[in-house]
Amino acid sequence: MSEVGPEGYRVAVVTAGLREPSSTRLLADRLGEATVLAVTERGERIELDVVDVRLLASAMTNALLTGVEAAELGDALRRVTGADAVIAVTPIFSGSYNGLFKMFFDLLGEDALTGTPVLLGATAGTPRHSLAVDHALRPLFAYLRALVVPTAVFAATDDFGQVGPTKRSDDVAPLAQRVTRAAGELADLLLSRPRKRPTDPLTDFTPFTHLIPTPTPPAK
Amino acid sequence: MQFGVFSVSDITTDPTTGRTPTEHERIRAVVEIAKKTEEVGLDVFAIGEHHNPPFFSSSPTTTLAYVAAQTERLLLSTATTLITTNDPVKIAEDYAMLQHLSGGRVDLMMGRGNTGPVYPWFGQDIRNGIGLAVENYALLHRLWREDVVDWEGKFRTPLQSFTSTPRPLDGVPPFVWHGSIRSPQIAEQAAYYGDGFFHNNIFWNIEHTSQMVALYRERFEHYGHGRADQAIVGLGGQVYLHKSSQQAVREFRPYFDVAPVYGHGPSLEDFTAQTPLTVGSPQEVIDRYASMREHVGDYQRQLFLVDHAGLPLATVLDQLEILGGEVVPVLRKELAVGRPAHVPEAPTHASLVAAAGGARDATVYGEGDDVTGASPDASRADEQVVTR
Numbered sequence: 001m002s003e004v005g006p007e008g009y010r011v012a013v014v015t016a017g018l019r020e021p022s023s024t025r026l027l028a029d030r031l032g033e034a035t036v037l038a039v040t041e042r043g044e045r046i047e048l049d050v051v052d053v054r055l056l057a058s059a060m061t062n063a064l065l066t067g068v069e070a071a072e073l074g075d076a077l078r079r080v081t082g083a084d085a086v087i088a089v090t091p092i093f094s095g096s097y098n099g100l101f102k103m104f105f106d107l108l109g110e111d112a113l114t115g116t117p118v119l120l121g122a123t124a125g126t127p128r129h130s131l132a133v134d135h136a137l138r139p140l141f142a143y144l145r146a147l148v149v150p151t152a153v154f155a156a157t158d159d160f161g162q163v164g165p166t167k168r169s170d171d172v173a174p175l176a177q178r179v180t181r182a183a184g185e186l187a188d189l190l191l192s193r194p195r196k197r198p199t200d201p202l203t204d205f206t207p208f209t210h211l212i213p214t215p216t217p218p219a220k
Numbered sequence: 221m222q223f224g225v226f227s228v229s230d231i232t233t234d235p236t237t238g239r240t241p242t243e244h245e246r247i248r249a250v251v252e253i254a255k256k257t258e259e260v261g262l263d264v265f266a267i268g269e270h271h272n273p274p275f276f277s278s279s280p281t282t283t284l285a286y287v288a289a290q291t292e293r294l295l296l297s298t299a300t301t302l303i304t305t306n307d308p309v310k311i312a313e314d315y316a317m318l319q320h321l322s323g324g325r326v327d328l329m330m331g332r333g334n335t336g337p338v339y340p341w342f343g344q345d346i347r348n349g350i351g352l353a354v355e356n357y358a359l360l361h362r363l364w365r366e367d368v369v370d371w372e373g374k375f376r377t378p379l380q381s382f383t384s385t386p387r388p389l390d391g392v393p394p395f396v397w398h399g400s401i402r403s404p405q406i407a408e409q410a411a412y413y414g415d416g417f418f419h420n421n422i423f424w425n426i427e428h429t430s431q432m433v434a435l436y437r438e439r440f441e442h443y444g445h446g447r448a449d450q451a452i453v454g455l456g457g458q459v460y461l462h463k464s465s466q467q468a469v470r471e472f473r474p475y476f477d478v479a480p481v482y483g484h485g486p487s488l489e490d491f492t493a494q495t496p497l498t499v500g501s502p503q504e505v506i507d508r509y510a511s512m513r514e515h516v517g518d519y520q521r522q523l524f525l526v527d528h529a530g531l532p533l534a535t536v537l538d539q540l541e542i543l544g545g546e547v548v549p550v551l552r553k554e555l556a557v558g559r560p561a562h563v564p565e566a567p568t569h570a571s572l573v574a575a576a577g578g579a580r581d582a583t584v585y586g587e588g589d590d591v592t593g594a595s596p597d598a599s600r601a602d603e604q605v606v607t608r
Contacts, residue, residue, distance in 0.1 A: 023298060037299075060483065062485045062486040063483065065482070065485035066423060066425045066481060066482040066485045066491075067424075067481075068423050068424070068425075068482065068485070068494050069425070069428075070490075070494060071425065071427075071494075088365070094581060115301075147373075186486065201402075201404065202404050202431055202432070202435050203404070204404055204405075205403075205404040205405040205407075205408045206405065206408075207408065208354075208408055208409060208411075208412035209412075211354050212354070212358055212412070220244060
């Protein structure tokens with residue numbers, strides 16, 4: 001994990017591309033850089049922390065099968081849980097996020113992203129998959145009670161070669177513009193929210209004196 | 221320091237032969253394993269409680285009483301007793317009975333259970349898991365310590381003027397451990413009562429175990445039961461032994477690779493690195509387990525899983541011979557070195573009786589009719605009706 005100043009916002013970038021190099025990682029990096037710019041422009045400091053779930057694939061499988069959590073996986077889960085905001089980017093497979101992406105969020109725990117600003121991104125071979133962001137990714141993050149910004153960025157392979165509007169009637173704004181708009185929305189939401197407090201699962205209990213009517217511990 | 225074995229009571233196909241034992245064979249095998257545990261000089265035999273195949277052990281007190289009758293000094297325990305779905309009244313009755321029959325050679329480990337459907341099968345809701353563990357144990361704790369209990373809670377029928385019988389042997393309830401893997405609330409519960417905390421770390425890395433135990437120790441001291449390093453800690457473990465470490469790996473790998481729970485997952489090497497599983501020579505097992513106290517402090521109980529995943533009885537008995545003959549005697553010596561005098565041993569019936577100022581008969585003599593349990597007045601009224 002990168003060194004984070006006490007006042008810098010910590011933004012985790014979760015990217016689930018399978019290949020190296022990966023166009024999903026490319027989009028994740030662009031969303032991350034744009035978010036750094038947007039937060040900096042608003043006068044705040046920010047640190048990005050990239051989690052490439054490809055590197056955790058075996059550890060995630062083992063954790064789901066056996067409950068044994070490898071150190072690098074536990075570390076990644078803690079970093080994302082503790083982030084002030086999350087940029088989550090996945091390739092679209094068969095109309096939805098890929099399996100690795102879902103495994104990571106399955107392992108994250110139900111309350112990990114409650115109230116956390118999230119920017120969604122997705123990649124696919126053709127623009128015809130673009131609605132997968134809204135019909136597959138948004139429900140997942142709604143379940144996790146995350147605050148997903150209105151603009152999600154979908155990048156088809158063609159988007160990486162397009163810099164300005166063309167003459168076609170169904171054209172969308174160029175990728176760079178969509179990335180900038182989405183990052184601005186994330187920055188605005190992030191800066192309007194209280195900082196996430198560091199999470200320590202070991203403090204997650206109710207003192208027994210609050211659970212048991214007797215005021216003093218029983219004699220042994 | 222107590223050493224012993226705990227069994228999950230799984231009935232699993234032996235992957236090297238394709239043979240699956242019958243329930244009857246496996247039940248008889250577990251009795252043999254328990255007797256061998258005493259024979260080779262270990263201290264504790266514990267068995268789990270499950271309510272679904274492939275496990276046979278739904279009724280641990282029956283098994284433990286049978287073992288108690290055939291052993292002399294073996295301490296009998298559970299791993300675990302479901303405090304969530306069992307009626308705490310029945311636990312109080314059953315284990316007080318076992319205490320009497322075994323001459324005090326019994327303690328229990330409370331657990332919530334990790335099989336979701338057991339909750340609805342027993343009329344409970346898994347979302348109340350922690351609440352059930354808290355309330356049921358609070359009642360159990362009172363039933364063993366108060367002769368007459370009036371009680372009302374969220375999950376169980378209220379009790380008025382209830383006496384759990386038999387009363388605990390010598391007026392001293394069995395010692396209780398609280399088993400937990402990841403719930404700090406259970407560490408807190410163990411600490412509050414001054415009970416033992418057993419971290420079943422067989423699927424966890426030692427760093428996590430270390431944090432959970434540290435939390436329990438800190439809260440144990442907070443509640444005034446003694447210093448943090450005097451809290452009563454137990455750990456799980458898993459070993460497969462052979463005098464040649466390569467041969468140990470060769471023999472155990474086929475069982476590991478397809479074992480319930482962790483089979484088809486991590487490699488034997490990864491799992492060995494990440495959990496306490498140690499497959500190797502006696503010296504390797506000694507080295508690994510002698511180092512546990514560096515992470516959790518000087519502790520009181522170490523239980524090993526040795527009989528699962530389809531390992532045949534003969535192999536398990538061999539494992540116990542090596543464990544009791546070559547491993548545990550050395551561990552006892554090594555763990556005694558540098559152990560501060562103020563760190564207690566795990567409580568036993570004898571030590572609890574001594575702490576209570578001696579044994580007392582706790583029998584509650586009923587005033588009512590011996591046969592029906594009806595009140596004296598009612599029984600006299602009946603007699604009058606009969607005699608008229």
